Amino acid sequence: MNLKLKVWRQDNAEDDGRFEYFEALDISPDMSFLEMLDVVNEGIISDGDEAIAFDSDCREGICGTCSMVINGVPHGGQKGTTACQLHMRHFNDGDTIVIEPWRATAFPVHRDLIVDRSSFDRIQRSGGFISVRTGSVPDANATPVAKENSDLAMDAAQCIGCGACVAACKNASAMLFVAAKVSHLSLMPQGQPERNRRALAMVNQMDEEGFGNCSVNGSCEAVCPKEISLDFIARMNREYGRALLKKGCS
Amino acid sequence: MAIKKKKTPTKAKTVKTNSRTSKVILDSKIPAGPIADKWDKHRFNLKLVNPANKRKYEVIVVGSGLAGASAAASLAELGYKVKCFCYQDSPRRAHSIAAQGGINAAKNYQNDGDSAYRLFYDTVKGGDYRSRESNVYRLAQVSVDIIDQCAAQGVPFAREYGGLLANRSFGGAQVSRTFYARGQTGQQLLLGAYSALNRQISLGNVEMHTRSEMLDVVMIDGHAKGIVVRNMISGEISRHAAHSVVLATGGYGNVFFLSTNAMGCNVTASYRAYKRGACFANPCFTQIHPTCIPVSGDHQSKLTLMSESLRNDGRVWVPKDKKTAEKIRKGELSPNDISDKDRDYFLERKYPSFGNLVPRDVASRNAKEVCDEGRSVVSSGLGVYLDFADSIKRMGENTVRERYGNLFDMYEKITGTNAYQNPMTIYPAVHYTMGGLWVDYNLMSNLPGLFAIGEANFSDHGANRLGASALMQGLADGYFVLPYTIGQYLAENGISDRPSIDDSAFSVVQDEVESRIETLLSIKGDRTPTSFHRELGQIMWDKCGMARNKEGLEEALLTIPKLRKEFWQNLSVPGKNTALNQSLEHAGRVADFLEFGELMCRDALQREESCGGHFREEHQTPEGEAKRNDDDFSYVSAWEHKGENKKPQLHKENLVYDEVKMTQRSYK
Numbered sequence A: 001m002n003l004k005l006k007v008w009r010q011d012n013a014e015d016d017g018r019f020e021y022f023e024a025l026d027i028s029p030d031m032s033f034l035e036m037l038d039v040v041n042e043g044i045i046s047d048g049d050e051a052i053a054f055d056s057d058c059r060e061g062i063c064g065t066c067s068m069v070i071n072g073v074p075h076g077g078q079k080g081t082t083a084c085q086l087h088m089r090h091f092n093d094g095d096t097i098v099i100e101p102w103r104a105t106a107f108p109v110h111r112d113l114i115v116d117r118s119s120f121d122r123i124q125r126s127g128g129f130i131s132v133r134t135g136s137v138p139d140a141n142a143t144p145v146a147k148e149n150s151d152l153a154m155d156a157a158q159c160i161g162c163g164a165c166v167a168a169c170k171n172a173s174a175m176l177f178v179a180a181k182v183s184h185l186s187l188m189p190q191g192q193p194e195r196n197r198r199a200l201a202m203v204n205q206m207d208e209e210g211f212g213n214c215s216v217n218g219s220c221e222a223v224c225p226k227e228i229s230l231d232f233i234a235r236m237n238r239e240y241g242r243a244l245l246k247k248g249c250s
Numbered sequence B: 001m002a003i004k005k006k007k008t009p010t011k012a013k014t015v016k017t018n019s020r021t022s023k024v025i026l027d028s029k030i031p032a033g034p035i036a037d038k039w040d041k042h043r044f045n046l047k048l049v050n051p052a053n054k055r056k057y058e059v060i061v062v063g064s065g066l067a068g069a070s071a072a073a074s075l076a077e078l079g080y081k082v083k084c085f086c087y088q089d090s091p092r093r094a095h096s097i098a099a100q101g102g103i104n105a106a107k108n109y110q111n112d113g114d115s116a117y118r119l120f121y122d123t124v125k126g127g128d129y130r131s132r133e134s135n136v137y138r139l140a141q142v143s144v145d146i147i148d149q150c151a152a153q154g155v156p157f158a159r160e161y162g163g164l165l166a167n168r169s170f171g172g173a174q175v176s177r178t179f180y181a182r183g184q185t186g187q188q189l190l191l192g193a194y195s196a197l198n199r200q201i202s203l204g205n206v207e208m209h210t211r212s213e214m215l216d217v218v219m220i221d222g223h224a225k226g227i228v229v230r231n232m233i234s235g236e237i238s239r240h241a242a243h244s245v246v247l248a249t250g251g252y253g254n255v256f257f258l259s260t261n262a263m264g265c266n267v268t269a270s271y272r273a274y275k276r277g278a279c280f281a282n283p284c285f286t287q288i289h290p291t292c293i294p295v296s297g298d299h300q301s302k303l304t305l306m307s308e309s310l311r312n313d314g315r316v317w318v319p320k321d322k323k324t325a326e327k328i329r330k331g332e333l334s335p336n337d338i339s340d341k342d343r344d345y346f347l348e349r350k351y352p353s354f355g356n357l358v359p360r361d362v363a364s365r366n367a368k369e370v371c372d373e374g375r376s377v378v379s380s381g382l383g384v385y386l387d388f389a390d391s392i393k394r395m396g397e398n399t400v401r402e403r404y405g406n407l408f409d410m411y412e413k414i415t416g417t418n419a420y421q422n423p424m425t426i427y428p429a430v431h432y433t434m435g436g437l438w439v440d441y442n443l444m445s446n447l448p449g450l451f452a453i454g455e456a457n458f459s460d461h462g463a464n465r466l467g468a469s470a471l472m473q474g475l476a477d478g479y480f481v482l483p484y485t486i487g488q489y490l491a492e493n494g495i496s497d498r499p500s501i502d503d504s505a506f507s508v509v510q511d512e513v514e515s516r517i518e519t520l521l522s523i524k525g526d527r528t529p530t531s532f533h534r535e536l537g538q539i540m541w542d543k544c545g546m547a548r549n550k551e552g553l554e555e556a557l558l559t560i561p562k563l564r565k566e567f568w569q570n571l572s573v574p575g576k577n578t579a580l581n582q583s584l585e586h587a588g589r590v591a592d593f594l595e596f597g598e599l600m601c602r603d604a605l606q607r608e609e610s611c612g613g614h615f616r617e618e619h620q621t622p623e624g625e626a627k628r629n630d631d632d633f634s635y636v637s638a639w640e641h642k643g644e645n646k647k648p649q650l651h652k653e654n655l656v657y658d659e660v661k662m663t664q665r666s667y668k
């Protein structure tokens, strides 16, 4: 099939950016979306021009590196699918596809479709861990974990940190991301000692990074490639409330 | 601190950048005594660094996968000052994230007779007797601590209803010792290590450099004392000095272009170390995984692994005759049209006792063989069926869905085919590299001060790695081995043994790195880095892949240098160095693969035997199985770089087996 691409180009964070148009010819339905872009880039490079810059690494939907808005939807709108796992059989000959980077104040553009998501790392650093030193830990089976809890923790822990939730949200809120991490650790017995501190620190850091507020409209859940549930946001609100109360008491 | 390049006039000093004149001696430093006591005794004998002095020592860790992140966090907890580097935008995205199946540990939680000794034994045997016994035993010993550590970090391992940890079985073992977190074990273990790393970053003990590509090692007086790095956003080249350098940069499977590795996986860090004098061990030992989704066309950028567990209930087959296969390839027949008597379940036929569950190398080679005979069932000629129809009949679609639902979904996402109704098609793909930088018992290379951990080193898996053992090794190295053994080197050499980045050795290396980049940008030819990479990959797959022979390897040793020559004459890298430039990044990696591929072929050519993943067609039993030659080849081949356009020199570390009796593997 033959397609037209309307792609966001931006040289660096300071550049204003613009759309550029490309043709993607002779595209096989078996290609992944990123392989389609590879094909276009091969042509661009052969002509001596600079390739469209986009992020990807695992191309299996697990590393969370790929990040692009396709026809207005982060990752392109196939349920539970990252851009790297989206395949061209979902497009039709003659389509025009619009490709843009994640857009959020907290994710400045580095170049073209590549953004800076270090704000996510800083949120994790503020408290997304259990403070144990290597070696000073009990036997793994000394602390049983109810299967329901560990399964639910795993549902949350699956988050790949791609940032699609932020890109989909009209407020550019990072609530689903933060809720996933806070919930994962608060569901595990090992996470209890730092439970309150963690919730407060991560929410505060999220605010500091310039992410917007959550108005629970659910567009994050809809685009999440790991289908992380909105319920975790409710859980985190409870965690945060609880932590505030404890703090007030002490 | 990274300081921008100061244009210090490089005086014509005698450059101390390498130790090439000094003779390479491979001293494995295996401690004496009974195998079970070696590690304890060794730890007792290791020099300790005074706790108050630790913060005066700086360590560079390149890589933030399981090995790098666990090492950086553990070293920082001990008090060392650590700088950690990765090429991704976050340490959490290192390739370890993609591991699916699980991690082994000799916990014996199932009470099925497991022990450190059994895990050790299985690993040495599985590696086809080409690994170092002492290292493997230590790996098995510390495996139990890894599970404790990860559970304490909050890793949501699979659990039984009683709340205790669950296990599954994996190939090459008769006990159930694999721990897992759904099909995302690597992700969860890496997020655990990443959280430990984050804690140390927030405490100021680790300085993290993301989107930073290490382009060379800096040697001073024969010791590794720093690295030169390119900032992938700005293009800025910086110098970093330390008391010691640790490479945790993963495997080099992407030399084949197509593999299950992530797009950015590369050999650059290890290869640059090799060119500065570090020996490269067993480069030809690569693992081909039998169950991957076949190539769908020339656009293919990488291959996707389907978990090995599928072989528990799927049956592998192709039609008995070529004509039928051809009709299937043309779409004139569908698999369900072929009656049972016209199908060849070739693994069940040839290996009645193991059937579809033969080890990875055996399953892969047999799939290649039937495709070479013209009996492939996909249009490219490279694919066989993995059929679940009988299992669905036997236990119902729901049970199959419960067991493998996520894999069937993934398969459908990629191929558009529903595998409940039609058999899957699969083909082997490059998955893991057992070879790597040569290291001694302390995980130090032959270059003092340079350590290699995780998939980047060579020591534990011999000629074939067992499933669920790479995650174990990466975390063993990073949490429980390197943090002790590096102390010996640091204590021996003292606090003052840290150069300034103004040392002339740094200027020389930085100049070399910069001029290489300028050359790549100035060729202005017609061909893209990808087109060279793809062509190299094809040569490697054809001549140094699943089956190798003398003639093919000798041919590759002629074609690779030709391709390399063309690369340096006809490469196109648009754009500049001073900005984000992915073509430039790729070109640099391909340039190293183009040299490294040759080293692999050379290694495969000298090893006149078949063992594990290395199958030399000349060396097989009458039944077509791999035939080892223990008398002449039970050694590690360690290659030393002797200069540009010179043949590398082969050094041999003889392998001694005191514990495990060497036998020929048989899965009949």
Ligand SMILES: Cc1cc2nc3c(=O)[nH]c(=O)nc-3n(C[C@H](O)[C@H](O)[C@H](O)COP(=O)(O)OP(=O)(O)OC[C@H]3O[C@@H](n4cnc5c(N)ncnc54)[C@H](O)[C@@H]3O)c2cc1C
Residues within 6 Å of the ligand: B062, B063, B064, B065, B066, B067, B068, B085, B086, B087, B088, B091, B094, B095, B096, B097, B098, B099, B100, B101, B102, B103, B185, B186, B212, B213, B214, B215, B248, B249, B250, B251, B260, B261, B262, B266, B268, B269, B305, B431, B432, B453, B454, B455, B456, B467, B468, B469, B470, B471, B472, B474
């Ligand atoms: C699809 C798949 C499934 C797997 N499943 C399993 C499994 O179930 N069980 C199992 O045990 N093993 C499995 N493996 C193997 C296992 O995942 C890897 O061997 C292991 O994770 C490697 O870890 P590592 O820390 O050594 O390297 P990696 O995780 O690859 O990390 C390498 C690090 O080095 C950095 N780096 C590399 N080069 C440079 C450079 N030049 N400059 C700066 N930084 C650099 C990268 O940024 C990265 O941080 C699987 C592998 C694949 C591909």
Ligand code: FES
Residues within 6 Å of the ligand: A055, A056, A057, A058, A059, A060, A061, A062, A063, A064, A065, A066, A082, A083, A084, A085
């Ligand atoms: S590239 Fe890893 S999730 Fe898409």
